[in-house]
Amino acid sequence: MAKIVDKNSKRKEIAIKCKKLLLEKGMRVTISELAKSAGIGKGTIYEYFKNKEDIVFEILNLLIDEFNKELLNKLKKTNTSFEKLLVFFEFFYKDYFELQKIYKEFLAITLTSSNKEMKDYATKSKSYYYEILENILNEGIKNKELKKKAVKYKKVIYNMCEGLFIESEVTNLIKNREKEVKKNIELIYKLLKKDS
Amino acid sequence: MAKIVDKNSKRKEIAIKCKKLLLEKGMRVTISELAKSAGIGKGTIYEYFKNKEDIVFEILNLLIDEFNKELLNKLKKTNTSFEKLLVFFEFFYKDYFELQKIYKEFLAITLTSSNKEMKDYATKSKSYYYEILENILNEGIKNKELKKKAVKYKKVIYNMCEGLFIESEVTNLIKNREKEVKKNIELIYKLLKKDS
Amino acid sequence: MAKIVDKNSKRKEIAIKCKKLLLEKGMRVTISELAKSAGIGKGTIYEYFKNKEDIVFEILNLLIDEFNKELLNKLKKTNTSFEKLLVFFEFFYKDYFELQKIYKEFLAITLTSSNKEMKDYATKSKSYYYEILENILNEGIKNKELKKKAVKYKKVIYNMCEGLFIESEVTNLIKNREKEVKKNIELIYKLLKKDS
Amino acid sequence: MAKIVDKNSKRKEIAIKCKKLLLEKGMRVTISELAKSAGIGKGTIYEYFKNKEDIVFEILNLLIDEFNKELLNKLKKTNTSFEKLLVFFEFFYKDYFELQKIYKEFLAITLTSSNKEMKDYATKSKSYYYEILENILNEGIKNKELKKKAVKYKKVIYNMCEGLFIESEVTNLIKNREKEVKKNIELIYKLLKKDS
DNA sequence: TATGAATGAGCATTCATTCAT
DNA sequence: CATGAATGAATGCTCATTCAT
DSSP states (O other): OOOOOOHHHHHHHHHHHHHHHHHHHGGGOOHHHHHHHTTSOHHHHHHHOSSHHHHHHHHHHHHHHHHHHHHHHHHHTOOSHHHHHHHHHHIIIIITHHHHHHHHHHHHHHHHSOOHHHHHHHHHHHHHHHHHHHHHHHHHHHTTSBOGGGGGGHHHHHHHHHHHHHHHHHOSOOSOHHHHHHHHHHHHHHHHBTTO | OHHHHHHHHHHHHHHHHHHHHHHHHGGGOOHHHHHHHHTSOHHHHHHHOSSHHHHHHHHHHHHHHHHHHHHHHHHHTOOSHHHHHHHHHHIIIIIOHHHHHHHHHHHHHHHHSOOHHHHHHHHHHHHHHHHHHHHHHHHHHHTTSBOGGGGGGHHHHHHHHHHHHHHHHHSSOOSOHHHHHHHHHHHHHHHHBTTO | OHHHHHHHHHHHHHHHHHHHHHHHHGGGOOHHHHHHHHTSOHHHHHHHOSSHHHHHHHHHHHHHHHHHHHHHHHHHTOOSHHHHHHHHHHIIIIITHHHHHHHHHHHHHHHHSOOHHHHHHHHHHHHHHHHHHHHHHHHHHHTTSBOGGGGGGHHHHHHHHHHHHHHHHHOSOOSOHHHHHHHHHHHHHHHHBTTO | OOOOOOHHHHHHHHHHHHHHHHHHHGGGOOHHHHHHHHTSOHHHHHHHOSSHHHHHHHHHHHHHHHHHHHHHHHHHTOOSHHHHHHHHHHIIIIITHHHHHHHHHHHHHHHHSOOHHHHHHHHHHHHHHHHHHHHHHHHHHHTTSBOGGGGGGHHHHHHHHHHHHHHHHHOSOOSOHHHHHHHHHHHHHHHHBTTO
């Protein structure tokens, strides 16, 4: 009998080994490079992944899973809803520096190609963050920190931050992204604060 | 001196002739195609433009200038600051449908490559829109439609819309983009209205 | 000795299981697919067959054996030598439709690669058909249907049909292959008929 | 002004330079090899040919044109229709040795892929040879060498030879192809001779 | 004996850019 | 000034075969 390999765990294993290179090179990384960085042959990649997109996607998933786990951890350690909001956004911009590069590539690809799987993934992913945001806002409402209608503003808040991310990547208008994000969240927050 | 002016006007002339093709084919257009559509030789492109980016960029400029001109026209025909806000964003999403395709590609490129010129351009461009937005908000304040602090929210408003654009392109979460944008602008607007 | 017999019968067994797939996919079938269709591992193929050619070849043998058996059956049911001639050729063109696809691929490979085994096989196979044809013609002579020299024309007859097969596959000149073959056999037949 | 090149004559020129290599390597030749053998860059091939098939096809055309020209020359130098028949077939088998290899590849390709252009070409080509054959037979009839109905046998004759070609390539049954062809043509000829 | 995981050679094609004319 | 012919780097993917278990 031949060695039996758990295809799924091997996928993960390869993905993990390729993580660093993808973060360095972005989508421009070649299959050859990925294979080398994983210490396997080019053909082996195709034993575990359908095509280049498939492996890049797997690594992306890996990174985002890590990110989400840590995000939840960080959120637990905060008290007020405002703090939570800040953590929510600063986390991505400040702590997960690596992920931003990939996220940019992900955005770039999803904006130009119309890959259904990526779109589905983005949908699922964004829904997840909306949920977290909703929970934060609802908690704030419950704690009398925020007006009742605050929860309606989750899209405003999230997309403002997304927009700021784009702005900070695409223009020279933002010197200090963390400050800028904080400042604008504060602005919104002021309007949503109870008794403002 | 005369030469430089000529060079510049020829640049414009070529760009104008290539406008349609760029809108059709997006950034994937080839130099050969552009040259043919301008009725000139491939080599001639390189007499007037440094490289492919340069010409694509020139055409982009042209398109955005047109867009801006029409935007100002539309804004003149509106009355309240709220109307103006709506026009400001709907214009791009609804009326300038073609431009969106290019804009997506522009975003995709600027997000991944770090082309200084494109960044400068995006900076200039965004500043310009911020200015318009500021004017709208100031006018609203002057007309007692908006609270005094409303003007501080220009970044919130703009980037929320940018974020919504991304969301509508990248996820399946938005069925009707115009409605969604309107809804969220209304939400912000409520908070910024005088006596809200 | 026993082992060798086992090896051989296992070869046949595998070949039988792969028959359908080869007819479906032609020579472009992959070893993986063949192994799967035989319900065995890829490596096991190489226990029983030297290489891909070897297994494809074995299956081909199998198919042609079947063909030959049925051909003889059909021939038994005919009376005149002319009928037999028609059956002989129409059988392949009309009844064994699937086999033609493989035969074409077989021809293509044997024409380009110079595989000794395939050549030997083709030699054996063609000799066999020549023999059948010779028998038919001799019978016709015995029955006073054909001139004595008719048997010399076996190569003329056979290869004319082979040539017509190629023509019908490679050009647009033949609309109805069966008719064309019949027509040309008739032409030859007229010349070979006793008292023509 | 740039150097102006007659695309069509350059095509021919490249094809001529690649002729030898194609004859040596057959369809398995690579674009790189062809380019090198023509002393040009790989990309230049694609300036003059749509794809690999296109260039191979062009070279094939070239070879067959040469062949046809020489064939007509040879035919002029013969007297009786029987001689002409022999020349017609021996020419290909004996004199145009190179062409056979390519013809085999051509057959192989046309048998497996269903390239419309190649099929059209084969149709045109075969029609041309049928015409020559028809002329030979008609001349023989006019000269009282052949029976009137002889012309009907052009397909029989041609395809018999085609079949013999295949047989000689694919089996070991034919030691001396020229003799075999001659023998079988003689057989047919005897039947078609006036007063046979 | 059976397996299937691992392998890597092999190849057509595109296109921005250059530069000789 | 204008041209367009020439270029060649760059890359994803397949699949027959091997061999460790």
